Amino acid sequence: MNVDILVYDGFDELDGIGPYEVFDYALGYAAEEDDGTTGDDGAIGDDGTTGDDGASGDDGGRVRYVSLDERETVTASHGTRVGVDGTLPGPGGEDAPDLLVVPGGGWNARNQEASAWAEAQKGDVPRALAAYHAADTRIASVCTGSMLLAEAGVTDGRRAVTHASAVEELRESGAEVVDARVVDDGDVLSAGGVTSGIDLALYVVEREFGESVADRAATVIEYERRYEVATRDGSRRGEN
Numbered sequence: 001m002n003v004d005i006l007v008y009d010g011f012d013e014l015d016g017i018g019p020y021e022v023f024d025y026a027l028g029y030a031a032e033e034d035d036g037t038t039g040d041d042g043a044i045g046d047d048g049t050t051g052d053d054g055a056s057g058d059d060g061g062r063v064r065y066v067s068l069d070e071r072e073t074v075t076a077s078h079g080t081r082v083g084v085d086g087t088l089p090g091p092g093g094e095d096a097p098d099l100l101v102v103p104g105g106g107w108n109a110r111n112q113e114a115s116a117w118a119e120a121q122k123g124d125v126p127r128a129l130a131a132y133h134a135a136d137t138r139i140a141s142v143c144t145g146s147m148l149l150a151e152a153g154v155t156d157g158r159r160a161v162t163h164a165s166a167v168e169e170l171r172e173s174g175a176e177v178v179d180a181r182v183v184d185d186g187d188v189l190s191a192g193g194v195t196s197g198i199d200l201a202l203y204v205v206e207r208e209f210g211e212s213v214a215d216r217a218a219t220v221i222e223y224e225r226r227y228e229v230a231t232r233d234g235s236r237r238g239e240n
Contacts, residue, residue: 001027001061001208004097006088008067008125010114013076014194015103015142016065022201023063025217030061030209061098068124075114077105088128091135099204100132103197104144108165116144126152133187140189140204142197146170149188159185159230163193181228199226 003023005016064085067074073081089095102125106115119125129152132139141149146162147170149155155175161183162170171177181196182203183189191200202225206214218225 001099002095002097003061003063003099003101004066004088005063005101005103006067006125006128007065007074007076007082007084007103008114008116008119009074010077010106010111010116010118011074011103012105012143012194013078013080013082015105015145015197016076016082016101018195018198019101019140019142019201020063020065021221022198022205022217025220026201026205026209026213027061027063029213029216033209033213068128077115091132091137096135096137098138100129100137100139101197101201102129102139102141102145102148104142104147104163107144107147107163116148120148120151123151129154136187138187138189140191140200142191142200143193146175146190147173149190150175154188155190158188159183159232160188160190161192161230162190178230180230181226183230184232186232196226198223199228203229 005020007016065082066086066088067084068088070087071084073083075081104116107117109115110117112118125148129139129149133154139149139154143163144166146155146160147166150170150173155173158175159178160170160175161178161180167177182191182200189200191197202214202218205217
C-alpha cells in the first residue's frame with residue numbers, strides 16, 4: 001500500500017504526523033510478516049523493531065509527505081518545519097498513491113496565509129482532491145481536512161465527520177455528518193479532531209494488513225486504540 005499525506009503551510013502537525021508514524025511502522029511490520037523476519041522471539045523493541053532482522057523495509061509499500069508544488073519544507077500550524085518527500089503526482093500517474101491522506105489545520109481561525117481555510121480559498125488543493133476522487137482513489141481526511149474535501153464536493157451526500165468546531169459547516173456543505181471518531185464511507189474516510197487521525201490510520205492498517213500489524217503499531221507508539229468506527233452499512237465496527 002502506497003500512502004501520500006498531502007501537506008501545506010498551516011496544516012496541523014498531529015493531523016499528518018500521527019498517521020505517518022502509524023503507517024511507517026505498519027508497512028515495516030507487514031513486510032516483516034511477509035518475509036518471516038520478526039526476530040528470534042518476535043518481541044518489539046523500544047524503537048519499534050523486532051529483533052536483529054526486524055527493521056522496517058520497503059516491501060509493504062511506502063508513506064511520504066507530498067505537496068502540490070515542488071518545495072523542500074512546509075511550516076505546520078505550530079511552527080514545525082516538515083520535510084517534503086515529493087510532489088503529488090496526477091491520479092493516473094505511475095507513482096500515484098493507493099490512499100491519499102488530507103490533514104486539516106487553522107480552518108476556524110480563517111488564517112488567509114497558512115491554513116486549510118487558505119488552501120480552500122486558493123482552490124488548488126480542492127481541485128486536486130476532486131481529480132483523485134474522480135479517479136476512484138481512496139481519500140482519508142483528518143480533522144478539518146474534511147472541509148477541504150467538502151470544498152472539492154467530495155463529501156456531498158456522503159457520510160463524514162470533522163473536528164467538532166466545524167461539524168455544522170460540514171453539514172451545511174451537503175455532507176451527512178455522523179457522530180463517530182472515524183467514518184468509513186467506502187472510498188472516502190474521515191476522522192474527527194486531531195488524535196482521531198491515529199485511529200483512522202490504525203483502522204486502515206487493520207483492514208489492509210490484519211489486526212496483529214495494527215496492534216503492533218499501536219503498542220509501539222503506546223496508543224490505546226479507540227474503536228469508534230462508523231462503517232458504510234451504518235454499523236458501529238469494533239466498539240467496546
